[in-house]
Amino acid sequence: MKPSHWLPCLDWGRGYDRGSAAQDGLAALIVTLMLIPQSLAYAMLAGLPPVTGLYASILPLLAYALFGSSRTLAVGPVAVVSLMTAATLAPLFPAGSPAYVGAAMLLALLSGVLLAAMAMLRLGFIANFLSHPVVSGFISASGILIAVGQLKHLLGVSASGENLPQLLPKLIQALPGTHGPTLLIGVLSLAWLWWARTHLKQTLQHLGLSAQLANNLAKAGPVLAIIVAIATVDLLQLEQAGVRVVGLVPQGLPGLTLPTLDLDLAIQLLPAALLISLVGFVESVSVGQTLAAKRRQRIQPDNELLGLGAANISAALSGGFPVTGGFARSVVNYDAGARTPMAGVFTALGIGLSVMLLTPLLHDLPQAVLAATIIVAVLSLVDLKSLRHTWRYSRQDGAAQIATLLGVLLIGVEAGILLGVGLSLLLFLWRTSQPHIAVVGQVPGSEHFRNVERFAVIETPNVLSLRVDESLYFPNARYLEDRIGELIASRPQVRHLVLMCSGVNLIDASALDSLNAIVERLHAAGVQLHLSEVKGPVMDRLRRSDFLQCFGGQVFISQFEALKQLAPVPAASSQPLPTQGNPHEKRS
Template identity: 45%
Template sequence: MSGVVQTALTRQFGWLSGYNGRQFSSDVVAAIVVTILLVPQSLAYALLAGLPPKVGIYASITPLVAYALLGSSRQLNVGPTAVISLMTAATIADLPDETRIVGAAALAFIVGMMLIGAGLLKAGFLMNFVSRPVVSAYITGAAFLIIVSQLRHIVGVEGGGRTALSMIQSLSQQFGQISAITMVVGGAALSLFFLARNSIAYRLVKAGVSSRRAKMLSRMAPIFIIAVFIIASWAGDLEQIGLAVVGDVPGGLPPFALPWVEQSLMQSLLVPAAVIAIVAFVDSTSTAQELAARKRESINANRELFGLGAANIAAGWSSGYAVNGSMSRSAVNASAGGETPLSSIIVAALMALTAMFLTPLLRPLPLAVLAALIIIACLSLLDFRSIWRTWVYSRLDGLTAVATFLAVLLLGVQYGVLVGVVLAMALHIRTTVNPHMPLVGRFPGTEHYRDADRFVVETSDRVKTLRIDESLYYANARTLEDRVAGIVSKHEDLTDLILMCTAVNRIDASALNSLETINNRLRASGIKLHFSDMQSRVRERLFRSSFLDRLTGRIFLSQHEAMEALEPEPDWSFLDDHIDIH
């Protein structure tokens, strides 16, 4: 047992072996840069989640430590993110104001327990059931919805609604209540953040600054922009003329307690928690895999479940809300030189110092500035090009992506991913229920066999070959029976039918029964049933049954061997003395 524990600890904390001063200095620098980005983001995403700003800071301390200890990625930075914040807002929107904070913490705690449970069941493979087009379309839809939701803070109205249409309708109805000072501040913040993201690095490089340093300065620019707006708001006392500000942010470390809520509320949070857990796991693991690929490292999906689960339990225990891996902060951490999970622990320590000593400085920060920060961050999440590429490549996958995007906008962020996953699986099942099963023939003079409807190939009237381009299971077994019956009815001279099983990876019990039925029907018609190109694993499973004892034909190693045995080339040698072909 001690050996197992030691192996697990070595695998988890192997980065400590050989850890040196150079790595420590790199982690410290990366942590400082990430913290500069995280402080305003934590406030902004808490605002997006419909929670007080302090909750965003609370969600940026203990979850980072928990993931660093249990997660498998060395560069992933967890914490509040735009998509999970929006999903949290949609979940707690109907709760009374006095229960929203504890409700959000309870939601995070349930998400964590679900992820830990999935980790214990080694359910990391479930990520494979959520297709990349669904994830891309979902994130694009959520980002678009977030941008629309933040427009109310830019123009200074109450707004409302959970879907894109209801939000736009609410904004149009309150058009006459727009605050001029809020629009000026919001518009200026949008312009400055946009320039910081798109122009500052380029201008610095042209001025002679190194590319690496220019990128760092451009990423740190938002904190300076926010500082300017805080000073301007405080000096001009803009709150007195109608500008909404963050207000008092209580200082100190987060209170640590389990988020106890009524049983009825706990039950109502189960379904949203499951959806958040799926999105958090898929999004975080995709980001972690992308970062690991750059370093030629690997990610363990089951350990990611434990790491994210522990991070969310820590968030709920420390009065935060649901978290996941952040693409933007993780990329900044990697590019700033972060090499080990220690950088996340240092970020947590710096955020704790912020919570204890710097929160009074945040009071005059305009909400419009935080909304502008959220909008600019979400612009990078919009990926309509990916949806278009998916549509061009595959209409079915494109339909899934478009449906997911529209579901987020029209039904709300909670249902978008469910619509995408269910539709993707339904279309997949539809495809496997009606697999492509063409008759094939041989390219003249070769051993290659292709679809007879698409290529000019040699075919035989007596021997027909049906290629099955899908595994055989209960849902498509009857389709195979019908296809074989159709072939028999159209070819009166048929004496042998070959099932070419190149793409058949599995034959389940229902499909085996269908093969028994096909074999018996063909025997009654005087036709033999054969197999070719069957994978050894599938053939070995067939040997466990008595089907091969009753098979009227044979199992051939290759399609060409089958055709040579059943339809050999004519022997023209007897004509050598009679025909001279020039």
């Protein structure tokens, strides 16, 4: 294995030149301006001191640049993972306490070690447990939950909870205590940020700026809000008037420390760390794949696991909390022209400089502005339209998505995602446990066989052709026995049953037992089982059992071949029906 297999930076680093550096530098500048408010805000969302958000945006970016395979992914604190961090730690420690901060570091360490282990063991496929509808429902619900949770900062009141039934009554109770100046700052920030996101670019273009410059400047909208807000609080002495501000932010780079390795706590945090890892990985890979595809590049899931693992471990070592690849900032990075992960290195330098120089200026930053930043960011995650699409396409997928959505909103983030994953597995199992089994006949004038209920096809009285539309394996092993029993019982003239295996991609040990039982029962009823169109890998496996020697029938290369040998003269065609589109398809 080449060293560049685990260190993709050796590939892109070799040809790195001044042109790329200029592009990466510009992208880094814009991402830095975007990351400063976001990092502070997501740390607040995670229940941590704001400066930890900046810490989590330095070393992790370097680590990802070293090991990650996406050229443009920007890692750091993101909304959903910060929410999951808060949901995990809030029941255990008072928010912001040293124990809480330590546990957040431990959570990042566990998450990083899990991701790295999954990379080494090539277990990335576990992330497939999270189907698109579950992830979509989860992210939408998290967005709503986060936005509602931040309202308290806009109102200047206290109200916390891990789901809507806890949050909403508290917010309503706290409503009379709304702090006017805070609300004003919050609403103005919200309006500005929303306008900046949707209209600033065009306005700047109308003012005569180039599209590229307008686009880049528009990303600095939140920074402007911060500067104006700090100046206002400072000038009008609003802190004394009761506007809550970020307060003292320690200056200087974080020291390298190992989180306290409390084994009991680690075991307690492990399930949450696994969920955070998987959700973070899925989110990051989706972003990475989308961006890579645009430039016809590829990302390697194993490298992504390792990159994110390294990012989280280094977050843990530098006073941070769990991080992953973020959608918004990666798109900004991409749009700003980032060519290589070196943009991440430059961004890390930018954040590092900010921590050393700018933190004293952040003291007067109102929490309401950060809350507005979060709300604007997460509301773009909410996509309830996809729910309608999913539901229309598939009731099962729709149910999984709704369950995840409602689970997160009404119970909490972890319960919601587990509900979604559990339900999608259960529905999948239910679906495959009762597979579609079609009686098929020959499409006239062809060698093709289709469902007798959908197509006008030719059937043979003494040969029953069955197509099982599912792999034969443990969830449906018993069902097949039952259905074949019924079908044979209702057709006394049948002497041969040909199982057309074009849809059978696997026959596992449970199904092999069932097949043996079926053969035995069919023999007792005077019927012989045959197989047709058995795929290579399935055939290879059957040859390793004694089924082929014992079942007494033949394995035909195609259903056509089977019928040619078992019933040389086809008996009767069903009536031709009026057709539309496909000439042989029956109308329903």
